[in-house]
Amino acid sequence: MPVQDLPPPPSNAAETDDETWVWTQIKAEARHDAESEPALASYLYSTIVSHSSLSRSLSFHLGNKLCSSTLLSTLLYDLFLNTFSSDSSLRSATVADLRAARIRDPACLSFSHCLLNYKGFLALQAHRVAHKLWIQNRKPISLALHSRVSDVFSVDIHPAARIGKGVLLDHATGVVIGETAVVGNNVSILHHVTLGGTGKVGGDRHPKIGDGVLIGAGATVLGNVKIGEGVKIGAGSVVLIDVPPWTTAVGNPARLVGGKEQPKIH
Amino acid sequence: MPVQDLPPPPSNAAETDDETWVWTQIKAEARHDAESEPALASYLYSTIVSHSSLSRSLSFHLGNKLCSSTLLSTLLYDLFLNTFSSDSSLRSATVADLRAARIRDPACLSFSHCLLNYKGFLALQAHRVAHKLWIQNRKPISLALHSRVSDVFSVDIHPAARIGKGVLLDHATGVVIGETAVVGNNVSILHHVTLGGTGKVGGDRHPKIGDGVLIGAGATVLGNVKIGEGVKIGAGSVVLIDVPPWTTAVGNPARLVGGKEQPKIH
């Protein structure tokens, strides 16, 4: 969807207002879709319309997506709801991620479309909860969550990895982000992207991705390298070196190309 | 399996006859397997032998594969069955896809093997239904189906994409095909292949793949480029340009190589 079609956020909105505004949009979208498509109404009501907040809807949806016969949906629902409820920064990250998909992905039709269907968005929200559990030193449950996300969405983000806000994981299948990786705000990462380590040594061994970076499909960034703000990395590139801000890296191994003449890299 | 071992289709067969013939084969294969392997008999009877047509069997199988706790199998079964029943072109595409796997994949042992086990085949049939719903402007349910296919099979074909008949998605994990992509008839696409867009602009932004094209594992084709009939694209290639018919493209970025000396690219 072209950017100009996106409804503007209310000016001077506080974070809570923003969350409320987005949630109101989502419910309206879901009601509209339920009316036009009765076969989907049950799904839309149970997942969105019947809930009183975005956190509840998201917790319900993730609980049902990630549950298994040995990890019950009620347990996961409780875990997600408690975590989202007690941390407003998680909730504002969720809203920023929804906005990122809505603005940056031309195929994203609506906020509810992203909330319901985008495995990258859902995997990222589950990661945010797993990361919070990790830093609370609740590692076993954090890793169990990580494992379910990898099974269900084929998205493998180590719970220790730090991910900023407004991040878009587009298509998302096959994304792998290692333990000591850091991803800035407003980053876009396509499918099959690896932010990996090198060799079997421990310690700080994964990439640091600056704000506003765009990483094309199938790109592999390895080692504790620094990818500067605004960098673009071409599809299929293999990056083993630091990339300065506002430049573009393409190829295997990747070489830097000038900022002006940025090739198509999506 | 070598091509010459494949039973020939009946000469002068009309499409319906062909569907009937393939369905008869599949039931015979399943009965044979059920007898030789009692532990699998229940699965084979419920999924194949108990059904009166290929459409019913496929609808049942897809409904059970793609259902979730909020999208019930009965709902999906109904949706698939109604769509396949009312559109014979969908049914003939299914038969052509079965034949494609049987002829072009040496590891494909039988039609029933493909019907039961090939995630590429199953994802493609679900896509055909989602595409029909999309062009009927039933976008929310079309996208819900798309999302389930991406979760369950790790195959992400936008419901708006137009895919021909006799298409083989081999291994299939990680295939991503964008909204405005077009894929011709008798195309073979290996796993991790991306037919993607460039940048965040909307509009017609994805590749157009001609008939009989073969795209190797991990290849990435980006932008509204034209890949001519009979082209071969090497594994791991990144293609950003048009490729003329009957040529081969390899490398990152891809370069064209002559038709005669086509390298091994699977």
Added chain:
Amino acid sequence: MPVQDLPPPPSNAAETDDETWVWTQIKAEARHDAESEPALASYLYSTIVSHSSLSRSLSFHLGNKLCSSTLLSTLLYDLFLNTFSSDSSLRSATVADLRAARIRDPACLSFSHCLLNYKGFLALQAHRVAHKLWIQNRKPISLALHSRVSDVFSVDIHPAARIGKGVLLDHATGVVIGETAVVGNNVSILHHVTLGGTGKVGGDRHPKIGDGVLIGAGATVLGNVKIGEGVKIGAGSVVLIDVPPWTTAVGNPARLVGGKEQPKIH
């Protein structure tokens, strides 16, 4: 985790002792985790602590992970348990694979972490059972298992492929290993790696991987090529040729680089 932190195996341990020792460790880890995280205790008890052997625990876990509405968990549990119980070489391979993850993956915190959460480990154990069924000529059930592993874990190892012991599939999403491939002992394979065929011919058409090889993320090895002992293949490489022992191959198409100056390739 650094190698030196790993508890040493008992000296002169027979295989059975080793299995017992590892299982004792796993139960102790699970009990400890259950105590520290009550929300996970039910999962840990049902999957690990309540079982009398590693084979039972693994069979239960795989049965629950791989079951579907038409392939019941009890059937799969029976199948796994019978196969593991009757073949000690499968059990020792499982132990070797657990050790491989524990030693070679810095992010692997414990044996139980690997048993519960590593899709690569779980997919490999299911493959070992499918392979045994394949060589007993029980192809239909072998292929059904293969299909479930590909759906659930996005790991696609043809049941005919022969895989050694002490193998680590790290992250694992998107790994594809073809029908006539052979993988040696102590091999490490990252995610998105393909050991594929070339073209549609049948016969022996997939790579032969020597002992101790390391294949980086996204690498593609095609055709009946021989990858020698101790070889390292760089991330994103496309290998179409034999690679001699103790060398490194990088790039698309891959070129060989000297043993001393081995680049970072993980």
Added chain:
Amino acid sequence: MPVQDLPPPPSNAAETDDETWVWTQIKAEARHDAESEPALASYLYSTIVSHSSLSRSLSFHLGNKLCSSTLLSTLLYDLFLNTFSSDSSLRSATVADLRAARIRDPACLSFSHCLLNYKGFLALQAHRVAHKLWIQNRKPISLALHSRVSDVFSVDIHPAARIGKGVLLDHATGVVIGETAVVGNNVSILHHVTLGGTGKVGGDRHPKIGDGVLIGAGATVLGNVKIGEGVKIGAGSVVLIDVPPWTTAVGNPARLVGGKEQPKIH
């Protein structure tokens, strides 16, 4: 609900019109309830509102209620839908049963309340299908259905028993109706009622219940006895003899009491 509050059926309505009229009422009730109770909306949409006919809604509801891990909901849905679709007398019996509950049970608030929640109504509709399968000599599936109804609803009606239209099984738990029993039209049967045989002889050995009979809670009628039109049988009675029309039987063993002075027996 008092009888006078019930909306009158359209005068001179053909059966199909009546079915349509009731179905329209049910959908309106369900929409109203969904609006007033969002937590129930998903349930109401999936079970009622999303369906195009009463037969589809009922088949979906029964399929979900009666399915098990070995008798899938899709199979049962198909079975119910095919049977209801092909036999209008079944559909008119369903409508008559709905009307019976609505008129005769003061606690029945609406048609949708009965359709969703009355185990007696649901068990009876499943019996009607099982009976049809029985007389088609499809005994194994008929008995499987019978068994599921007995498990799920604690209502045990032998599939060979012939039951009239407009029958109310109120509360229904524990009702047992034997193989050669016949129940007329407009009969009301409370919970724990047995229409049983005597001894182990085969043949015609169960009661014949006339039109308009009312059988109180816990009553037991045994043997091939004839219970005349309009008879009332008191709660807890044990009836081993014929009862002439328009009389009342009470006690253990039951004695007849005069028509005028009929005691309250519900």
Added chain:
Amino acid sequence: MPVQDLPPPPSNAAETDDETWVWTQIKAEARHDAESEPALASYLYSTIVSHSSLSRSLSFHLGNKLCSSTLLSTLLYDLFLNTFSSDSSLRSATVADLRAARIRDPACLSFSHCLLNYKGFLALQAHRVAHKLWIQNRKPISLALHSRVSDVFSVDIHPAARIGKGVLLDHATGVVIGETAVVGNNVSILHHVTLGGTGKVGGDRHPKIGDGVLIGAGATVLGNVKIGEGVKIGAGSVVLIDVPPWTTAVGNPARLVGGKEQPKIH
């Protein structure tokens, strides 16, 4: 269990203290059982030990017992938890019911035994929630809950019925309690007991049961009759008349017998 074996409640305990004390007992019992029976540990941890309060444990257990494919466990869990959390009188009734089973049922081994296994106890707690929803005029969801309880536990208590505290439904199968029935405190009701209406008139038409009444198995009490405090009703009795306090009624129809010579009636 003999009454004298029951641990005494803390003297002067406030209701909250009592709830806390019972919950502490239950967790200790469950931990003990989990240790002695590993096969049950997962069940005990998920249902009891992992929860922070009796309300959470009970809500989880009821949600899992009463859920269906169209009424998800997460929805029911939320509904139960919100209702119990917001109403301390419900919680104190739960505790009183647990004590009633523990004291009055010789077969009740422990509080946790009752909480986990007693369908009468569980049905009654679900009824208390359904009743609260009913008086809040949330009738559709109240009746849906009623229906699930009747399906799962074969206990049919109309949500409008008013039930006191410290009530024991022993064995419970087949209990039916009508819309306008009232049951006092410390009442014991055996299985197959009906507190029913007479005829099809609406209005106040069901029995009023005084405090401390004991109603034997299979007894039927019909109509708006008053059963006085301390009354005992014999098994299989049919009661159509008022019964004065501290008397015993037996037979069909029931006759009153003197207080001293009370027969065994259980």
Added chain:
Amino acid sequence: MPVQDLPPPPSNAAETDDETWVWTQIKAEARHDAESEPALASYLYSTIVSHSSLSRSLSFHLGNKLCSSTLLSTLLYDLFLNTFSSDSSLRSATVADLRAARIRDPACLSFSHCLLNYKGFLALQAHRVAHKLWIQNRKPISLALHSRVSDVFSVDIHPAARIGKGVLLDHATGVVIGETAVVGNNVSILHHVTLGGTGKVGGDRHPKIGDGVLIGAGATVLGNVKIGEGVKIGAGSVVLIDVPPWTTAVGNPARLVGGKEQPKIH
């Protein structure tokens, strides 16, 4: 089915031979039914035909019937299989119960019909396992099993109760048998029968039922009374006294009637 139609057991058959013979019959029946009714073939194969012994088939069937979201089918399957495998007297009781249904119930068409569909038979086999666990002092799991049987089948047999062989629970809904009850061999018990205690005292407080007794529907036998060999108890009777052998008891309270003139009591 008339008695004379039953195939005779092999003369001088040892118990194991008898078990084998019955199992052979059951598999043949199931194969025949699967052929005549494809819709049921999957159910018949998974429950019967795919298994190698009656114990495995029964364990599978009970595990699937009695499992819940917190008591997994694999756990129950293991529990049943281990218990049946290790105790041949349980297996011979199962065979005797199958024969009892086949001979004494005119509506029983075949052994497989009983194995699949008779809730009384299934509840009794589960009780036999629960009883064995009880006498091994594994009370918590024994009571959990008891609770599931009461939920699923509405049959409530305390695990401590001792039940003989060749017992038929016909229809079975609502049967309640107390903790210290004893039931002899070749007893037939209809639905809604209570073998209950009196009052709240502990100790030996339930009926002792002799061999060959027949207890009619809805009969209630209370207290530590002795019901002699060959006694018949009429439907709806309330028995509070000893009944001498070969007599008949009817009524509420029950009175004895002569042996010759035995009334119809089923």
